[in-house]
């Protein structure tokens with residue numbers, strides 16, 4: 001069952017409702033990140049999490065999709081950010097009841113394959129200092145601390 005998913009490209013107009021449904025099952029993370037219940041505004045923010053000086057065409061919003069179309073997680077990335085040979089992971093979240101089963105680690109290896117195939121050499125992301133569980137996850141998956149920005153840790157991984 002744990003392998004019974006695929007990464008699917010998401011579109012704001014078409015997939016907004018199932019992203020909201022998924023966000024509601026990731027409530028703990030949304031509350032920590034946004035400080036409020038998952039809602040339509042959070043979904044809009046997910047689809048518009050665009051790095052500085054980039055456009056919507058530069059980001060990749062994916063769902064971790066079960067065969068029945070339900071989403072058990074979300075993945076937001078910016079290929080080619082911060083540099084041409086980097087991919088920036090803006091968000092990886094798995095629904096609360098699916099965590100700890102290896103899905104996150106397998107998503108990371110799929111991201112590595114995709115990024116490598118496009119010529120990237122590094123993955124980069126930022127983790128809240130108040131999210132030690134996530135830090136443990138990223139470190140277990142080969143990421144290490146590059147710098148500290150305010151309350152956040154910037155992590156990188158060579159691929």
Ligand SMILES: CC(C)(COP(=O)(O)OP(=O)(O)OC[C@H]1O[C@@H](n2cnc3c(N)ncnc32)[C@H](O)[C@@H]1OP(=O)(O)O)[C@@H](O)C(=O)NCCC(=O)NCCS
Nearest residue numbers: 029092093094099100101102103104105127133134136137
């Ligand atoms: C971090 C996250 C994406 C990992 O996905 P996952 O499918 O649970 O990951 P895996 O099953 O491959 O790995 C489990 C490891 O992740 C870590 N982990 C972090 N949060 C966890 C949680 N709530 N439940 C279980 N494991 C968690 C643990 O180190 C665990 O290893 P352990 O079992 O040896 O303790 C997922 O736990 C999650 O969505 N967390 C909330 C959102 C978040 O913090 N995202 C990162 C933003 S930078």
